[in-house]
Amino acid sequence: GDFQRPGKVGVQRQLHPGDGMCLRQREHHAGQPLGKRSRLPHVGVAIHHAGNAAEQVDCLAAGRFAAGGYLCAVSQVVGILIAKAGQVAIVPQKLLLHGPFTEIYPAAIDYRARELGMQRLNEAYAVAAALGVTRMIVHNGWLPFIYFKSWQAEKGALFWQTFLRDKPANFELCIENVLEDEPDMLVDMMRQIDDPRIRLCLDIGHANAVTAKNLPVTRWIQRLAPYLAHFHLHNNDGSGDTHAAFDAGSMDMQEILQTIDRCCADDVTYTIEAREPLPCLAWLKAHQYL
16 A cells, blocks of 8 residues: 565575675675576566456456566455456466455554454465465564564564464465565564565565665665565655656666665566556566566
């Protein structure tokens, strides 16, 4: 909503990263060559609302989106995906489910609030399991001025590990930033998590909208790199979460993607979360990412 103002990752967790050094910089210091990700093979689009879901899936079927791209859907529209499945090659491995996020607060003091959140997330997991989907995006649920950051990190780590306790070994959770105004509180939480299935999703638009001007989003990427598995891509001018196109905001998207290339594992995936995804896909193609 709008508001104002395993693999290599598992190994890096043991390092307790704090210096912001990128993965590829580590590889370079180890005597291995630096890589260059000139294309984005793991980019997809988001279906945001039930009202436009059918239209967006129709666009997929018509070949207007990247072939073989990933698709991220909120749980309310998976029925439309199922109904449209015959028109477009949607495979579970390339479908990410965005779990419910309103009124879900892992650090809630009232145990009944935590129970409600757990119930809603388990309902979303049931949908994912029925579709064969093994990755779910969830919001971290931090409320500024309500929960101390250290409390959020401790209780969030406990909540998410409890949620995954009875889930299959191949089911992965990506925790997304929303109102967090700096990345260190997420680093603190991840250091307390002992489950390689729990990783992070960095929403660069959220970070840009709530972060101080002297903390660029590229710094978020550098700081969180060892834990990042997924990105939500969209732009804004820093004053609000407008989910604008890549060329309609204050972030330099080429710099963002270059930083991801330098710092993150090769298997990170992306969802275009702009309200109008087609201009973003055109931008990616024009800059030879597609």
